[in-house]
Amino acid sequence: MRDLKRLLHPAHLWDLFVTSDPALGRLRQGMRAVVSAGLAALLLSRLARWLGEPPTVTLVGTMVAMMGSQLATDPSPRAQRMTTLLMLLPATASIVLGTLASRIPLLGAAAFAVTIFLATFARRFGPRGLALGMIGFFAFFNALFFHAQLAQLPALAGATVVGIGLAYTVRFGLIRDRARLDLQRFLRTFRKTVAIVLWNLTDLPERPRMTRSLLRRLGREQDRLNDSALAVEELLTRCQPALRLRIFDLELAVSRVLGAVQQVVESDALVPDARREIRQALAAARTFVREGDPAARRLMQEHIEHVRNSVSGMPEDAPGRADARRLSNSISDLVEAAAQLPHKAPRLAPGQAAAATAGTRPPEQPAEKGLHPATRQAIQVTVASVLAMVVGHAVSADRWYWAVITTFVIFTRTRTLGDTLQRAWARVLGTLLGVIAGLLLAGLVVGHRTVELAGVFVCIFFGFYLIQLSYAWMVFWFTTLISILYSLLGLFSPGLLYLRIEETLIGAGLGVLIAIILLPEGTTVHIHATARQVLSAVCDYLEEAVVNRSKESDPARLIDAARTLDARLRDLRTAARPLNGRLVRFAPRTARTVHAVSELVLFVRHLALGKGVPEVNEAAREWIRQAGVRLASNARALERALERKEAPLLEPAMPLLEKARQSLAGEETVRRGPASPPILLHWLARVDDTLNLIARTASAFRGRALPQRT
Template identity: 65%
Template sequence: MRHLQHRLNPTHLWDLFVISDPDLGRLRKGLRAALSAGLAALILSRLARLLGEPPTVTMVGTMVAMMGSQLATDPEPREQRLTTALLVVPALTSAVLGTLAAQIPLLGAAAFAVTIFVSTFVRRFGPRGLALGMIGFFSFFNALFFHAQLSQVPALAGAMVIAVGIAYTVRFVLVPDRPDHVLRRTVRAFRKTIDVVLWELADIPEQPRMTCALLRRLLRQADRLSDAALAVEDLVSRGHSDLRQRLFELELAANRVLRSVQQVVDSGALSPGARADLRQALVSARVAIRDRDPAAAQAMRAYLDRVLEAPGDERGRVDAQRIHRALTDLLEAAERLPREHAPLAPEQAAAPTDKAAPGPLARTGLHPSTRQAIQVTVASVIAMAVGYAVSAERWYWAVITAFVIFTRTRSRGDTLQRAWARVLGTVLGVLAGLLLAGAVSGHAGIELVSIFVCVFFGFYLIQISYAWMVFWFTTLLSVLYGLLGRFTPELLWLRIEETMIGAAAGAIIALILFPERTTAQIQTSARQVLDAVCEYLEEAVVKRTPETEPARLLDSARVLDARLRDLRAAAQPLTGGLRHFTPRATHTLRTVSELVLSVRHLEMGRGLMEMNDASRELLREAAERLANNARVMASALGQEATPHVEPASTLIQEARHRLAPEEAARRGTASPFRLLHWLTRVDDMLTQLASTERQPPRVLVPWRA
């Protein structure tokens, strides 16, 4: 009960809400979708009435306007505007082609299959190819879905032009990106992330032992810190070098607090009273950082002093000293973070890159987009045939499912996960739709509002979970059919059947036709991480001099973070129940993640400059050996040959013995002792990765400090 009350604290919940959408990007997506759909429905319905056109034209145009406001994800604003303007070409072409082809069922099915192949094939041209392909597919689909007729082709063409114009206006005029506000909001969200992490940690010191559930909580907090820091890093340039440096220091300090708290629970050496004081110290630290409150900072130090003075054995004193240093460093790093930041220039407001873009596929020799185009087309044809056997009127629901579950996926695990999300969202959406449609039936105004509310939440939540988007759009469909006078429960149950047919077809094809194993993707991403580890070790230690440019080291560190983020994305299908069936891949993920965390704590090699010449040269040699070991492991992952790495522990120990007393006693981010500690951890992780590559352990290695 105490834990539940702790997690449901209103301030904590508000912080979680803020950091879930740091730059308000999700809010803008929801607003753009709802506003585009609303404006298109209003304008096109009035024009349709004036011209005597049926509602089909309005429906198709509304869907294109809604989708068109979302699809441009190019990295530069200018490219986004061009991509959005170009949407009119595939939208117009596909809508007209779909209307013409649908008059002859067999020809319509063949044309749909060709459209599916082309729409997927053009993804090789990057974000613009993905956007144009998606709008082409959905325009063809909407022409089928709303039963467009030949007589409506001129009106459909006009509707496409108007719809894309509305999407462009909403995206870049009515609800534009605001680069002058983005950085301030994102840095604010990073500070709140520190608040959230400290609040989540507060009840952990009093736990009797470190369970798997607690380890997962700590790992989630570490990932949360990394994601929040990368969100800022994605925005800023070298012109914000001071801000980048302060954020990096603050992130590392928070990670040290995470590890220190884990160590307290692992060892169990602190007394219950000392653990209670540590809990209060964490709460006070959160208030001090959140409100810049000197009184809270003083209270934190008082509680930490009590922890240090508590009776206990040598292990307890070490734990107390470690958490004391970690929290003190965190508070000092937070105080150094500047309050104001120079705003971003408009050209710096870049859209996020497509993190799920397929990687190279060396085994078949096919380009990823070609491989996926074949998979999607075959799955769609199967879904088309089986779906038609179930319903000659609604078979395209099966086809759209088979198409979309391959979108932004790069392995069979991704596709299976997306297929499950589609089915789950559809089933729950049907249940919600039955309730909502029954509640608002007969109230046209409420039905219209409900439709646009569903549109908003569908796009607002899509980045959290694809299943949520499917849920809201299935609910929307229920209300829409009620508004059109076609609603029946049987129709919604048919949607579930057709969705399951499409999901099954896509899943089966992903497993048997040009399958790309999730473990292979993990290994590819892990190799890239190890390459980045090698580069960082060389930059931060081997080649480190007093003249080394800090921005260059930060760039190298953030490349490391980004590669780890890609690895986590590749491994996402295996982070749930499937992890028990893939012990090697799961162990690789855990060990490489731990390796990255250790490398980042080298503090860009600053401790190296505080050493005597003999120790410095020994550490350079040790780091060079570690970099070579990382290179060897990158080549060996997934191969049959056993990797051979040469431990650097002897060199590190010799460097430690040659430290002068004043060097060994120095503390802070430039501490030689800290550098030695984390190089030892890097050595341990590389040795462990090499020793278990051929025979993964039955029990996963815990996240240790």
């Protein structure tokens, strides 16, 4: 009952709602689609009636406007504007080609296959290539879907121009991005995310043991925190190192609290009264982070003092005393870091605003060996689409293109076989649920034109609003949209929706089959390639934060290295997503490698940008530097071993860390906080242990014994 009340707490539910759409980006995405489609439908329907053109012209222009407002995802606003304008070329060409080629079935199929290949091949040119390829494909599809006629070509070309113009106006005029507002919202969301993490931790200290489900929950909270921090980071520029450092400090402080709470549960050394005080301290800290209430901070300190008093009678080296000290220090550090984070975003100069909107560019990918992924996918999707045309046409001579569009989209924004399987399943599931909803809704709204029109725009909004959360939800809403649209056009029948299910199953099945047998890229291969990139980022971070760290080190450079590491880890989690759940049993060693690499990143980030390195005496600093060199070398050796599929050979860093620990003197041995030398050495030791764990996992995966370390 307590857990239910905790989860349904109004403030917690509100925080979850706010953080689900941090800068209202998904809301803007849905609104842009609705406004673009609405303006296009209103304007083009009047022009079509005035010129005596059929509804096909209005529908094609409306679809172009809706899609055109969404597809530009370039890093900078200027590039997004250029991409949106350039969409006019492939959209017009595809509509003309689709209309001309559809007159001759065999020629139309060949033209569609060529369009599919080019649209997929264009992805190799980055976000702009993806956008232009997608608009070209959907424009060709619209010509088929709405049965465009040759006599309508001038009007269709004009509707395309109007649609792109409206998409540009809505995207960059009516509902545009505002860098400073987005930054303010992301800062607010980051605070609320920290509050959510703390609220979800409040029940843990009183748990009797740390179960596997609780460990997964801690992992999810760490991922939630990291994703929120990265979202803020992507809007910040190198001109704001102070704010970036405060965000990093708060994120790291929360990570230390997560580890301290886990240790309290695992050791089971604190009495129940102390654990209740910890729960109250976490709740008070959450209130302070969320609202900045000084009274909450004082209350937190009182509860922490009670925790310390509860272990005052224990020996100095007792586990309970160490747990209480670690927990109280970590919560105090968190509250202090939260107090340093401003509630309002700094004012951005015009140049900074443009840079903030552009975001942080993703790190460059290493050169591909063999076929480029876009070329490989272009071959796969073209072959699968041709087969879908044949089989889909055998089922329905009029609606075969539903199978083709399914084949095309399940290869969109995917890389591996596992990704394609997931997307195919989402497409099928969304279609099935959408058909059920369409059958129910169509019976309710048929004959009510105003309700049908409203239903169309509701489906458009939720389709684009939810696409970032789940592709299945987007398919659900657009399948429902098709049902209402057919009802609006007087063409609705249950058999038509059943046919859509059949064609979707054909397209998804053929797409998966081709992904398996033609130029497949295994999920585990991609995961190991991404893991190598993480290890490379770990090496770079160790060199920046430990080997070359000094009082003169550039904070922006250090944070850049940390955020590159975070971005690589996010790539690894994305690559490993197809192995979640029951699919783990098919690649258990790969799953263990992912877990170990994720832990490695967590331990490396606890080095706190190497703040403790310049704070120690010269002898200890030299031993720490040598240990950092060895750890970075071990990370690089692991990276090479994974690439060459050979057993890695690592050198232990523990002897160097022991010498550094023995070299500490005076208050260096008891200093607390992020710059504490003992804590720095502790996390370096954890990094050393985890690198060796990854080496053992990799060696077992390769079927070889791990060489002896020297």
